[in-house]
Amino acid sequence: MRLPRPGEPRRQFVKRFLLLAAYSRVLTADWNGTLLAEIKPPKRPTFGMMRLRLSDFPALQNDFGSVRIGTSALTANNPLGLLYPILINRATQGQFYALLSECTHAGCAVRPYSKESGACVCPCHGSRYAIDGRRTAGPAFFPLLQYPIQFDGINTLSIELPDLPHEIEGSLVRTLPGAEFRLQLRFLAFAHLEYEVVFRASKTDDWRNVQFSLTPEAPLNRSFVSGADDYLNLYVEPAAGLGFFAVTIRILPV
Ligand code: FES
Structure with missing residues (x-):
């Protein structure tokens, strides 16, 4: 998700990602990984x-x-x-x-x-x-x-x-009237899954985890959150300059 700028229309930042947990067996060893596939x-x-x-x-x-x-x-x-x-x-x-x-x-x-x-x-x-x-x-x-x-x-x-794309919608919101902006990420989060937010400044960089909050004004100290078959709103600090935010699944034991 490209970073929105203040004043740009909200719907412009809808982007589709597929969130996957990957599993395979290689040379008799189990392998688990997080996979983020852009749709x-x-x-x-x-x-x-x-x-x-x-x-x-x-x-x-x-x-x-x-x-x-x-x-x-x-x-x-x-x-x-x-x-x-x-x-x-x-x-x-x-x-x-x-x-x-x-x-x-x-x-x-x-x-x-x-x-x-x-x-x-x-x-x-x-x-x-x-x-x-x-x-x-x-x-x-x-x-x-x-x-x-x-x-x-x-x-x-x-x-x-x-039927598998997850739609993530982003918009800038203020924590308090006249205060700083935060980026709101909104998506449908399924029960039994835990979600993280990742960021990278360019398409060639590695993704890194970022901390978020569940309300616009709360401290940015969450690293994951559980879904409940309902929409979730997460808030992150907009990075300076260009960059991409995405939401990934936190791997659960399988
Ligand atoms: S053989 Fe697969 S569910 Fe019965």
């Missing part, structure tokens, strides 16, 4: 384009690699929220598949593809799916839902996802 303006009203860098996912750099990424923490078998994780599977010759992990039998979250077992396995009743999402065994009747995915042949995957 291009949707082609259709309910779709967003997510871009991932392969270099962020060691498991996807080789054939038969697989990751499971999600906007929500997982219980043993189901997401702790509305949204199921997405499986990204790499087959041979640069062919990738993006699949909804919701098992078509009774809705448990299917595990990432395993080269050893040759399948994405559902932990609940053992349904098995091929690397492209076809059902190969078990009580499920249907394949996993597939999303359009493109690979640029170098380092970028583009995935078209429905």
Whole structure:
């Protein structure tokens, strides 16, 4: 989100980001990371384009690699929220598949593809799916839902996802009449997730965490906040000069 300036219209600063917690298993070690994917303006009203860098996912750099990424923490078998994780599977010759992990039998979250077992396995009743999402065994009747995915042949995957963009709206507000301005970030925050605010001065800088408040005049001393399936307003100090603010998910145990 580019910094708004005083007097500029509020709606000008709406920007879409996809907030993801990423999980994969690499050489038998679990790996968790926070992923912030900037969304291009949707082609259709309910779709967003997510871009991932392969270099962020060691498991996807080789054939038969697989990751499971999600906007929500997982219980043993189901997401702790509305949204199921997405499986990204790499087959041979640069062919990738993006699949909804919701098992078509009774809705448990299917595990990432395993080269050893040759399948994405559902932990609940053992349904098995091929690397492209076809059902190969078990009580499920249907394949996993597939999303359009493109690979640029170098380092970028583009995935078209429905209903996932998070809209963040920014506006400048005064802490008290005549006092300093703060930047208000407003977005829909889901239950079971915790959110942080990050900033970078240019697109080549690393993101860094910033402290925020929950009211315009409170001290800027919060580093995360929990969602409650409702809109959240966070307040940060506008940085001097240009820069970009974004909201990311704080990783919860999965
Ligand atoms: S929910 Fe997946 S096999 Fe039953």
